[in-house]
Amino acid sequence: MAFSIRLTEEEKALAESYAKLHSLSLAEAFKRALFERIEDEYDIVIANEAYDEYEKSGKKSRPISELWKELDL
Numbered sequence: 001m002a003f004s005i006r007l008t009e010e011e012k013a014l015a016e017s018y019a020k021l022h023s024l025s026l027a028e029a030f031k032r033a034l035f036e037r038i039e040d041e042y043d044i045v046i047a048n049e050a051y052d053e054y055e056k057s058g059k060k061s062r063p064i065s066e067l068w069k070e071l072d073l
Contacts, residue, residue, distance in 0.1 A: 005030075 007015065019029035 015029060016026060019026045022029065
């Protein structure tokens, strides 16, 4: 699949500099940036869901020092 985007001259220069800095083609730089953003947002959604589940469970956290004592560390 191919697509095109419109960039200002400044945006294009920045994108080209970034791609060159990382030894990537412009297309590969955009592709990586897009998928990194998707992964980051997905991770945030999963983390929020896990935290909500933790809160609803009624479990309480405790200091790590208590765990260390329990494990004799």
